[in-house]
Amino acid sequence: MEVFWFIPTHGDGRYLGTTEGARAVSFAYCKQIAQAVDELGFSGVLLPTGKSCEDAWIVASTLVPVTEKLKFLVAVRPGLVSPTLAARMTATLDRFSKGRLLINVVTGGDPVELAGDGLFLSHDDRYELTGDFLSVWRKELEGEEVDFEGNYLQVKGGKVLYPTVQKPYPPLYFGGSSEAGLEVAAEHVDVYLTWGEPPAQVEAKINRMRRLAEAKGRKLRFGIRLHIIVRPTEEEAWQAADELIAHLDEKTIASAQQIFARMDSEGQRRMSELHKGDRSKLVISPNLWAGIGLVRGGAGTALVGDPDQIAARMREYEELGIETFILSGYPHLEEAYRTAELLFPKLNLGNAAQRQDPSYISPFGEMIANNELPGAAVSSRQG
Helix, strand or coil: CEEEEECCCCCEECCCCCCCCEECCCHHHHHHHHHHHHHHCCCEEECCCCCCCCCHHHHHHHHHHHCCCCEEEEEECECCECHHHHHHHHHHHHHHCCCCEEEEECCCCCHHHHHHCCCCCCHHHHHHHHHHHHHHHHHHHCCCCEEEECCCCEEEEECCCCCCCCCCCCCEEECCCCHHHHHHHHHHCCEEEEECCCHHHHHHHHHHHHHHHHHCCCCCEEEEEEEEEECCCHHHHHHHHHHHCCCCCHHHHHHHHHHHHHCCCHHHHHHHHCCCCCHHHCEEECCEECHHHHCCCCCCCEEEECHHHHHHHHHHHHHHCEEEEEEECCCHHHHHHHHHHHCHHHCCCCCCCCCCCCCCCCCCCCCECCCECCCCCCCCCCC
16 A cells, blocks of 8 residues: 655644644645655655645645655646646646656536636536546647547647656546546546545445446556544544544534535535534544544545554555555644554555665664663553
C-alpha cells in the first residue's frame, strides 16, 4: 500500500467548527507540512479544490521546489477550464516537477458554488462534460491533434507541444459515486477513489467499478480518503476524537448539514447518511467514526484507535483492493508525525517509510547522557 497526506489549504486547527485552537494556513505552514511528509516517507499529498481553498495548482507549484520525492495530487476542473489549457498546465507541472504530478478529476457537487464559478449544468450533464473533457485531455497528452465537438465542448486543432514526463500522462484519480460518475471513471481514470465508508459499502463499490471497467476492456486501481486519529492506546484515541468536536454546538451542525443537503453529490449524500447529523450515531463500523462529517464536507470519517487497530482496519480495506490511502488529521503537521511514527511500522508500505539515506542515524532519539544510543521502550512502573 501507499499512504498520502493532505495539505489543508482551507484551514486547520485543533478543533472543528471554531476559532479556538485554529491556525492560519500560510505558505510557510503549507511548506512545513509538505517538507515534513516528504521527510517522513509519505508517497504524496492531496491538495483540495474549491472556493474555500487556496488554488491547488499555484500551491503545488510553490511546494514542488521545496520537496524532493513527494507527489502532488492536483485537481482539474471540467467546465471551469478548457481541456487544452488543462493539458498544457499538466505537461508543464509534470516536467518541472520531474514527474511528481498526479491529476485529481473533480466534477463538483455543489450547484451554488458552481454557479459562482459560471457553471450552470445539471448533475448528469456535468459528468457528460467531464467525459468529453477527459477524452480531449487524454488524446492531446498522447500527442494527438484533436478536433472535438460535443454537447458542451468544442475544440478544433487542440494540441500540446511539450510532452509530459510520465507516459502517456500523469495518472488520473477520480471519485464519484453516482451512476454518471461511475461511468466516467470506468471509461477514463486510472485510480478510483472512495470516501471512507464501512468496508461492506466500499467492497460493493469496488466490485461494481471492476465490472464496469472490465466491460470497457480496462482495469482500475483503487484508493480511499480518510482522516485518522491514532494514539498509543484506544482510550486516548477516542478521547482525542471527542475533543476534536468538543466545541461544536447543535446550531453549527444543523447549519452545515443544511448546506450539504443542497448539494447534488451522491458521495456527499452517502457521507451525510452515515450519521444524519446525530452525535449519538457516529461510530459506524469498528474503529470508523463519522464525527468529522458533522461539519466538514467531503471526507467525513476517521479511523480511530491504537496503531494495531488502525493497521488492521487498513489491511481490511487493502484486502478489498484499496492500494492508496489518502489520510489527514487535525492539526495536520503534528498528526503527520504521529501517523508516521505510530502507524508506519505496522504497515507494508510500497515505499520505505524510513528512507535508505546514509545521512540518517538510527536508532532515532536523543543520545543518553551525551554518550549512549537510546534503546527500546521499557516501563518505568514499579510492580
